[in-house]
Amino acid sequence: MNIFITGGTTGIGLALAKLYLEEGHRVGVCARNLSKFPAEIRNKYKQLVCYEVDVTNREELYKAIHDFAPVELDMVFANAGRSVGAKSKTPQFSVANEIIDINVKGVLNTFDIALEIMMPRKKGHLIATASVAGFMGLPGAGAYSASKAAVLKLCESYALDLKPRGINVTAIAPGFVDTPLTKQNNHKMPFLMSADKAARLIKRAIEKKKVLYIFPFRMKVVVSILDKMPRSLYRLIMNLKMFNYSEE
Template sequence: MKIFITGGTTGIGWSLAKEYLEDDHIVGICGRDLSRIETGALEKFKNLKTYKVDVTNREELIAAVDEFSEGSLDLMIASAGRSVGSKTKEPDFVASRDVININVLGVLNTFEAALKNMLPNKKGHLAAVASVAGMVGLPGASSYSASKAAVLKLCESYSMDLKSFNIDVTCIAPGFVDTPLTQKNDHGMPWLMSSEKAAKKIRKALDRKKVLFVFPWQMKTVMFILERLPRWMYRAFMQMPIANYSK
């Protein structure tokens, strides 16, 4: 398979890239800083192609995906993303704008670039890494929650719209995964999972063409309940000390 992964230089994206490279698939990854790629990876994986691209730059991303695909792309995984870091009550509008730009417009640009190479062949698979944070409005993480909610809904709509073009769509909503993104968190992270383990689970869900994959199951259960609570009850619960996962 020919697979392109945005945000493939570190974390979940890189672990997914390795999953596929070890099985001899052809993988293209992009990020803004290629020096973050694991040392020796380019020598080890001959099927790995790297692109220095910012997903918010639509033209550059389309050019990179076109160059990699040469008119044929099997799977696109939009993993590039950022969080604000520490939870804040006072909104940081500069960071918030960047979060929405990368996490939402970046995914839109990624899907546009992929579909350009999938629609003419009437086959392909789009995937995006959203988050359980998009299932509710999390206190202290407003723009991140909003950005991931947008990705969840974008994928839900696309999963129906693109069916007639034989394009599958998968939205992945992980709980906490141990990556550079979460290593800077100053709050507790229940059910934290290694990015290697997360990548194996995600790959299985992609193989099964799942429309929505929420994991781990413990976090999925909690989020399922929080999502369905009357909103006044949710807000009251989230303001109780038990919901404040401080270290």
């Protein structure tokens, strides 16, 4: 298969790239700074192609995906993303804009370009990495929660529209995964799992062509309860010290 992964140089994207490379598939990865990609993997796999590309730049991304697989693209992972960094009670709008650009517009760019290649074959799979954060407005992470909520709804909608045209769509909603992104967090991260384990679970869910995959299971239970409860109760819980955060 030809598989393109945005944000494939570290964390979840890198773990996915390794899994598919080990199985002999052709893998294209992109990120803004390729020096983060482990040299030993770059040297080991001849069928790996790397692109230094920002997903918010549609033109660059178009060139990269079309260079990698101009006719037969089996899967694309719109995985590149950024989180909040230091949380603040005062909304940081420049950071918020960057988060929306990468996490939402980056996904739109990736899907748009990939679909153009997949549609004529009536075959392909679009996958986006959302987050459990997309199910609720988390304190200190308004733009991140909003960006991931957008990704969840885009995928839900596109899955309905594209299935009859032979294209599968999957939204992945991980809980906490140990990656450079979560290394910035200074709060507790329940049910934290390794990126390699997360990638194995994601791959299995994709093979089953799930439209939405929330993991780990214990986080799915917690999120389902928080998502369905009256919002007044949700606010009460989120204002408790153990769930909220204090500013430095």
